[in-house]
């Protein structure tokens with residue numbers, strides 16, 4: 381019995397020590413930059429890291445659009461952000477990234493009501509969705525995590541350029557290091573790689589897209605970077621099999637940041653003066669970090685981009701400020 385208590389105590393102390401250490405290296409955005417008069421969009425901001433990012437941008441004075449698919453949850457998040465920041469310029473616009481029509485409707489509504497866009501945070505994501513081709517012909521998890529945000533970003537660029545300088549932040553994950561792109565099967569239709577590998581592939585797509593976009597944006601005044609928020613205790617993975625999700629939640633208590641801590645690297649990439657002039661980089665814990673080597677392969681990135689343009693059916697007439 382004494383031996384068992386000893387083992388449990390040692391495990392508990394090790395876990396607490398790890399937690400303190402992990403929090404200490406987590407990084408915080410130290411910029412005090414105000415965003416009065418600026419407009420920001422944060423996707424998937426009804427909960428988790430996106431909500432805390434939106435709250436911070438609102439606290440800095442920006443008008444913040446919560447781009448979410450569940451209006452009830454999004455309205456509750458809006459009310460909470462207004463209450464805690466005192467900034468009433470927080471609005472919700474419906475966006476389901478799993479539907480290209482919804483992306484286009486969002487953009488139409490946004491462009492119909494706003495005269496500028498300074499910050500776009502592509503935060504929303506889902507993991508563990510079933511192997512299903514959407515009505516737009518895409519592997520649905522890839523559509524939510526990459527193809528939908530790809531179309532969204534392109535359709536907003538012209539307004540961003542008019543409002544420049546501007547920033548695009550693409551939220552990826554360290555798991556992109558295990559991802560890849562197969563140019564003969566970008567949509568992962570020919571060979572379904574399993575739900576966890578699919579997430580890694582989507583997060584790789586985020587980084588290679590951010591790199592290629594940053595090259596195409598040169599000279600526009602808009603910069604784009606990708607980030608890993610860290611391991612964060614959120615609802616991510618709630619679509620996973622129940623047993624797996626329970627294990628993730630259990631591990632979460634020991635291993636991870638709070639959503640407010642997880643938001644720091646997104647905020648850093650979106651506002652920090654130290655990021656000015658930095659594009660096509662990947663940030664972890666508010667610092668530049670090494671990315672997957674294939675994500676810096678320019679030839680691969682260009683070919684991947686061209687496949688994405690075809691898949692989402694976006695035309696050059698719709699995006700004037702860069703060559704697509």
Ligand SMILES: NC(=O)c1ccc[n+]([C@@H]2O[C@H](COP(=O)([O-])OP(=O)(O)OC[C@H]3O[C@@H](n4cnc5c(N)ncnc54)[C@H](OP(=O)(O)O)[C@@H]3O)[C@@H](O)[C@H]2O)c1
Pocket residue numbers: 423424425426427428429430447448449450453475476477478502503504505506524551552553554608609610611612613614615616617
């Ligand atoms: N948590 C981590 O440890 C971790 C680690 C590395 C990277 N990340 C990345 O961090 C970002 C935020 O994740 P999180 O941890 O905050 O997850 P979360 O709590 O699950 O939040 C994800 C957000 O994305 C939204 N979303 C999902 N599907 C959508 C769709 N079809 N259309 C529009 N919005 C959709 C969700 O809306 P609903 O509430 O309606 O589902 C929710 O608002 C993601 O890009 C994730 O990959 C997280």
